[in-house]
Amino acid sequence: MATLIIGNSRTAEMVGDLAALTPAQLRSGGCVAQRMLWFARDGDLLVLPFAPAPEYLTYVTGLTGTDPASLTIVVPPPGSLGADILTPDRLADPGFRDQLRRALGSRPPDEILAIYKDLSVAGLARALAAEAALPGYPFSAQAGDALVNSKAGFRALAAGAGVPIAPGTVVTRPEQALEAVTDLFDQGHSVMVKLEFNGGGFGNEILSRTAGVAPAGAPRVVVLPDRPAVLTYLEQRWEWLTAGRADKLVVERFFPGSTTVYAEYLIGDRGARLIGLGELLMEPVAIGAVLPAQTIDARTRATLLDGAQRLTDSLRVLGYRGVVSADAIHTPDGQVLFTETNCRLTGSTHVHLVLDGRVVDADHREKRVFLERGGWAVPSFPAAVERLAAAGLGYDPISRTGVVITSDDGDGTVDCCAIADALATAEEMHHKLGGLFAGER
Amino acid sequence: MATLIIGNSRTAEMVGDLAALTPAQLRSGGCVAQRMLWFARDGDLLVLPFAPAPEYLTYVTGLTGTDPASLTIVVPPPGSLGADILTPDRLADPGFRDQLRRALGSRPPDEILAIYKDLSVAGLARALAAEAALPGYPFSAQAGDALVNSKAGFRALAAGAGVPIAPGTVVTRPEQALEAVTDLFDQGHSVMVKLEFNGGGFGNEILSRTAGVAPAGAPRVVVLPDRPAVLTYLEQRWEWLTAGRADKLVVERFFPGSTTVYAEYLIGDRGARLIGLGELLMEPVAIGAVLPAQTIDARTRATLLDGAQRLTDSLRVLGYRGVVSADAIHTPDGQVLFTETNCRLTGSTHVHLVLDGRVVDADHREKRVFLERGGWAVPSFPAAVERLAAAGLGYDPISRTGVVITSDDGDGTVDCCAIADALATAEEMHHKLGGLFAGER
Numbered sequence: 052m053a054t055l056i057i058g059n060s061r062t063a064e065m066v067g068d069l070a071a072l073t074p075a076q077l078r079s080g081g082c083v084a085q086r087m088l089w090f091a092r093d094g095d096l097l098v099l100p101f102a103p104a105p106e107y108l109t110y111v112t113g114l115t116g117t118d119p120a121s122l123t124i125v126v127p128p129p130g131s132l133g134a135d136i137l138t139p140d141r142l143a144d145p146g147f148r149d150q151l152r153r154a155l156g157s158r159p160p161d162e163i164l165a166i167y168k169d170l171s172v173a174g175l176a177r178a179l180a181a182e183a184a185l186p187g188y189p190f191s192a193q194a195g196d197a198l199v200n201s202k203a204g205f206r207a208l209a210a211g212a213g214v215p216i217a218p219g220t221v222v223t224r225p226e227q228a229l230e231a232v233t234d235l236f237d238q239g240h241s242v243m244v245k246l247e248f249n250g251g252g253f254g255n256e257i258l259s260r261t262a263g264v265a266p267a268g269a270p271r272v273v274v275l276p277d278r279p280a281v282l283t284y285l286e287q288r289w290e291w292l293t294a295g296r297a298d299k300l301v302v303e304r305f306f307p308g309s310t311t312v313y314a315e316y317l318i319g320d321r322g323a324r325l326i327g328l329g330e331l332l333m334e335p336v337a338i339g340a341v342l343p344a345q346t347i348d349a350r351t352r353a354t355l356l357d358g359a360q361r362l363t364d365s366l367r368v369l370g371y372r373g374v375v376s377a378d379a380i381h382t383p384d385g386q387v388l389f390t391e392t393n394c395r396l397t398g399s400t401h402v403h404l405v406l407d408g409r410v411v412d413a414d415h416r417e418k419r420v421f422l423e424r425g426g427w428a429v430p431s432f433p434a435a436v437e438r439l440a441a442a443g444l445g446y447d448p449i450s451r452t453g454v455v456i457t458s459d460d461g462d463g464t465v466d467c468c469a470i471a472d473a474l475a476t477a478e479e480m481h482h483k484l485g486g487l488f489a490g491e492r
Numbered sequence: 493m494a495t496l497i498i499g500n501s502r503t504a505e506m507v508g509d510l511a512a513l514t515p516a517q518l519r520s521g522g523c524v525a526q527r528m529l530w531f532a533r534d535g536d537l538l539v540l541p542f543a544p545a546p547e548y549l550t551y552v553t554g555l556t557g558t559d560p561a562s563l564t565i566v567v568p569p570p571g572s573l574g575a576d577i578l579t580p581d582r583l584a585d586p587g588f589r590d591q592l593r594r595a596l597g598s599r600p601p602d603e604i605l606a607i608y609k610d611l612s613v614a615g616l617a618r619a620l621a622a623e624a625a626l627p628g629y630p631f632s633a634q635a636g637d638a639l640v641n642s643k644a645g646f647r648a649l650a651a652g653a654g655v656p657i658a659p660g661t662v663v664t665r666p667e668q669a670l671e672a673v674t675d676l677f678d679q680g681h682s683v684m685v686k687l688e689f690n691g692g693g694f695g696n697e698i699l700s701r702t703a704g705v706a707p708a709g710a711p712r713v714v715v716l717p718d719r720p721a722v723l724t725y726l727e728q729r730w731e732w733l734t735a736g737r738a739d740k741l742v743v744e745r746f747f748p749g750s751t752t753v754y755a756e757y758l759i760g761d762r763g764a765r766l767i768g769l770g771e772l773l774m775e776p777v778a779i780g781a782v783l784p785a786q787t788i789d790a791r792t793r794a795t796l797l798d799g800a801q802r803l804t805d806s807l808r809v810l811g812y813r814g815v816v817s818a819d820a821i822h823t824p825d826g827q828v829l830f831t832e833t834n835c836r837l838t839g840s841t842h843v844h845l846v847l848d849g850r851v852v853d854a855d856h857r858e859k860r861v862f863l864e865r866g867g868w869a870v871p872s873f874p875a876a877v878e879r880l881a882a883a884g885l886g887y888d889p890i891s892r893t894g895v896v897i898t899s900d901d902g903d904g905t906v907d908c909c910a911i912a913d914a915l916a917t918a919e920e921m922h923h924k925l926g927g928l929f930a931g932e933r
Binding site: 170187189190192193194195198203204206207208209210211212213216220221222223227295296297299364365368369370371 | 650
């Protein structure tokens with residue numbers, strides 16, 4: 052009963068052209084992939100871009116109660132972009148595939164759990180004669196995941212399901228974009244443009260006729276006072292906005308002051324199971340999350356779940372299987388407007404499925420708040436673990452509270468998830484981390 | 493209770509880049525659009541690329557029992573590609589929109605019937621404050637129709653619905669295409685490559701390792717004896733195969749000797765209604781159709797309807813409303829493999845909805861075979877009508893049999909639909925047309 056776990060973060064359908072990633076972005080993607088260790092259970096086999104640091108492996112398996120000696124970790128040879136992320140060429144390497152077959156031996160995987168199920172993962176499943184182990188294989192083998200991770204495709208799917216979305220449209224030509232942007236400007240609104248394929252807000256830009264708009268969900272605001280300025284912007288940015296004219300572009304009304312909430316599900320053949328409901332922390336792009344979401348009332352929660360459920364119904368009928376996060380903005384005037392579906396493991400799936408349910412056992416999960424933030428500078432991963440323990444801040448399996456270091460981001464920073472019985476306590480834990488981790492590297 | 497009928501054939505999502513169409517193709521597209529006259533009922537308003545010839549208008553309305561004087565026909569000013577087809581710029585023309593509003597006056601359309609519901613049709617509906625009259629407006633206004641007319645998107649939709657498709661996949665890069673083609677070649681098969689957006693077989697090519705394969709469903713067979721030849725082909729044709737790298741490419745196993753069958757439905761909010769089941773005549777691309785299909789047995793018919801019904805369920809959940817044709821090949825060994833959904837009025841919708849049910853009344857429709865073929869060279873449209881009548885071959889409303897000229901193709905040829913109580917009789921009618929129409933132009 053082994054699971055084959057594939058740490059294929061990033062993919063082109065998650066973040067755009069992989070060759071355009073900087074060395075730091077590649078390294079960061081590979082570090083995120085190491086988080087797949089959270090999902091491992093005894094006997095599982097993991098494909099990772101590089102071998103995890105022994106201290107990280109020991110730390111994670113210690114918290115999940117997994118025997119690290121029972122795990123098999125396979126690392127394919129470096130590919131055209133190096134050894135930081137699992138690019139398609141690495142997953143297709145014949146020597147790697149032979150090694151994987153030998154490692155699996157006579158126990159074909161019962162399930163394949165990949166971060167993202169693109170054609171290279173479907174091809175690997177096929178090469179292992181393990182198509183049945185990959186949920187939604189028929190859909191994924193026909194490049195279906197690209198459709199359901201497209202921010203453009205999302206708007207049609209949501210509109211078709213009767214789910215509320217921000218006013219706007221999907222365009223393929225600059226003149227269509229010009230009309231869509233100026234229409235929204237003329238109504239007195241700012242605009243968010245969104246690349247079809249990207250994540251975390253990095254593929255978004257906010258356009259405004261006037262200065263003074265605070266960015267949220269995008270790295271910056273571009274001020275375009277008149278139609279010629281919009282036209283010039285579109286001409287200069289068109290290649291970027293459409294990934295070299297290959298992709299569609301979303302043009303939506305921007306709602307300042309909104310928060311970003313989401314409902315995450317696991318879609319199976321007969322229905323979808325809610326696995327978490329959270330709020331993303333945007334400064335101005337995603338830097339963390341609070342689970343469960345704390346700022347929405349019961350009515351808003353019900354609205355979020357109703358729309359998300361309808362989206363999962365459509366995705367299930369289309370043929371997608373696996374984790375999906377339905378993201379929405381909660382506007383200052385109380386609207387819930389859906390913005391995208393992420394049909395992949397998200398930045399919070401390890402919290403929903405592992406920290407919340409395995410590390411914190413099922414009996415206590417309803418009573419805990421999880422506050423995860425990245426970017427904590429630490430001297431080293433082992434030093435950070437030691438200092439946490441020395442300060443009595445580390446996760447305590449008896450009280451089911453404390454701080455878990457969820458990932459080592461490879462740039463001298465770590466992600467920390469504070470687990471507490473209330474948001475204020477979790478925030479206080481994060482407050483203490485600043486002083487704790489400061490010091491020489 | 494007026495319908496606004498929009499003759500917007502062709503669109504970019506039907507045939508690819510409109511600017512690449514030849515003058516003859518533009519003219520032919522505009523002539524096809526005139527077939528929308530078949531759908532008109534008393535009081536309807538039609539938007540056509542150019543005014544129909546009076547003889548054609550009289551002929552069509554005479555057979556449908558429509559009062560031509562009750563119809564309003566609005567023709568927008570010429571656009572960037574001239575006056576042959578209803579390009580988006582023509583449908584957006586402010587003067588035209590004003591004229592349309594005046595023509596509609598105080599009677600907003602109850603329904604908008606367009607050949608294809610792209611963003612320009614959705615925009616026109618919005619400009620007329622008639623969104624509710626366009627079936628599936630929310631989906632179409634978010635460019636949803638592009639998704640459900642994509643041959644690439646189709647494969648994921650079909651695989652997700654458990655509907656049989658030809659072995660193959662969807663690719664975005666030449667190296668993926670090379671693997672997909674050589675995989676199928678290595679299994680001893682020929683290959684069909686399909687542009688994401690095109691129609692009638694014109695966006696398809698058959699690739700074969702050896703000579704001697706007869707084309708069907710594509711204009712030609714390209715012989716590529718080895719891997720370097722495949723690579724060279726892909727390099728040289730990549731721009732065409734991907735519409736300048738903007739689109740995906742379908743790579744499928746080619747099944748020689750297959751016939752093409754389809755089931756056409758009208759999708760509404762609660763379900764889909766079967767409106768016809770036919771066989772396309774491929775020589776080697778579509779030149780006509782037989783309705784109902786004559787070459788399939790009851791079991792094959794049931795298989796076709798089962799898969800088509802599942803596809804319409806998925807399309808309905810996605811949000812598409814209106815006519816869809818689910819196309820399949822019927823292979824020599826009896827398989828039914830679905831190949832695409834056309835979410836638009838098809839080349840046979842006028843037969844299914846008008847000739848079969850209005851011209852031939854509902855009481856007799858079950859007893860008739862419709863055989864339509866294009867390419868009949870005639871001296872002129874009026875002369876063709878006269879000769880048909882003189883030979884006693886024209887449609888007779890008493891016997892409910894005879895030949896109907898369904899369209900004047902603008903190049904000296906017409907399409908003819910023979911209506912008879914058996915296929916052999918319909919074929920005989922077509923046989924007679926050759927002699928009838930010969931002569932000076």
